[in-house]
Amino acid sequence: MLSSVLMVAGVSLHVGRCPPWRTAIALGAAYMLGIAWFSMVTPDLGTRLLLYGVVLTTYKGWEAWLLLRHAPPGLRVSCRLAATVFLVDAALFLARGLLPTAPDAGNEVMRAGLPIYIGYIGGLFVILAQSFALIILLVQRQLVELRRLARTDELTGALNRAALLDDGQQQLALCQRQQRPFSALLMDLDHFKRVNDTLGHQAGDDALRHAFQTLRDALRNYDVLFGRYGGEEFVLCLPGVAQAPAAALAERLRATLASRPLAHAKGEIILTVSIGVAEATADSSLDQLLGRADAALYRAKAGGRNRVDCA
Known part of the structure; x- marks a missing residue:
C-alpha cells in the first residue's frame, strides 16, 4: 500500500498537482483494516482478493486519471502511454479480484487456483511495462526541460x-x-x-x-x-x-x-x-x-x- 500511496503522490507532482496525501493514505488504511479483519476475525480468501483488486484498481485508475486529465502540454505523449499501462494494470487487478478461487483453497493464496496464478503472471509483465513507462515519463520531462533552458534567457525568463x-x-x-x-x-x-x-x-x-x-x-x-x-x-x-x-x-x-x-x-x-x-x-x-x-x-x-x- 505504501508504494501505491507514493505512486499517486509522485504522479500528482509530475503533472503539477498537490499530492492528495490524506485521501491516498486513508484508502490504504481502510484496505489494511479490511485485510486484517478477513484474515483473523472472519477468514475469507475470496473477499481478501476482491478487496485487494478493488483498492489497487482504484489507485491505478486514479494515477491514470491524473495523467490524462492534468498532463502538461509538452508531456502528453508519455503521460498517455503511462496512463494506458496503468489502466491495463487496473483491469488485471480487478479481474484477479473477481475471479473465483479454487474450492479447496481454504485461506491460502498459493492455493487460489490457476486463473489467479495467470493473473499474477500477467501482472509481472505489466509491472515491467510500467517501469519502462515511468522511465519514458522522466526522460521526456528532462528533454522538455532541456529544450526550455536552451530557448530561455536565464536572467529574465524571456525567449533568448x-x-x-x-x-x-x-x-x-x-x-x-x-x-x-x-x-x-x-x-x-x-x-x-x-x-x-x-x-x-x-x-x-x-x-x-x-x-x-x-x-x-x-x-x-x-x-x-x-x-x-x-x-x-x-x-x-x-x-x-x-x-x-x-x-x-x-x-x-x-x-x-x-x-x-x-x-x-x-x-x-x-x-x-x-x-x-x-x-x-x-x-x-x-x-x-x-x-x-x-x-x-x-x-x-x-x-x-x-x-x-x-x-
Missing part, C-alpha cells in the same frame, strides 16, 4: 536571441505565405548603463527582470513572440499586425513601463524605453525587418529617448 530569431523567422514566413502583415518592435531601455554604474549590476539585473515582467504582463492578451535580443534590448514580434496598430501598442508599452518604477533600497528606479517599429515587406527577412526597426530605434534615441519611432 536564438529562439526568438528562429521562431520569429518561421512566423514571418507563415505571414508572408498567407499575405498577412507582420511587425516588429525593437526596444531599448534608456540610460541602462547609468543604473549599472550608480546602483550596481544587481540593480541592473533587477531592472531587466522588472522591465520584462512589466511589458510581458501588458501583453497577456496578445499572441506575440517576446524575447531578449541582447543587453538591455528586447524584441517583440507581432504576427498579423500592421505598422499602425503596432505603433499604438508600442506607445502603450512605453507609457506602462514609465508608470511602474522599480522599488530599490536607494529609492524608486524609473525605467523608460525607446522603441523602433517596422512592418515587414512581402520579401523581407527577419534580419532585414529588425534592421529597419533598429534604424527607427536610433531615431527615437536621438529624438530624446522614452519615445516611439516608426520605420
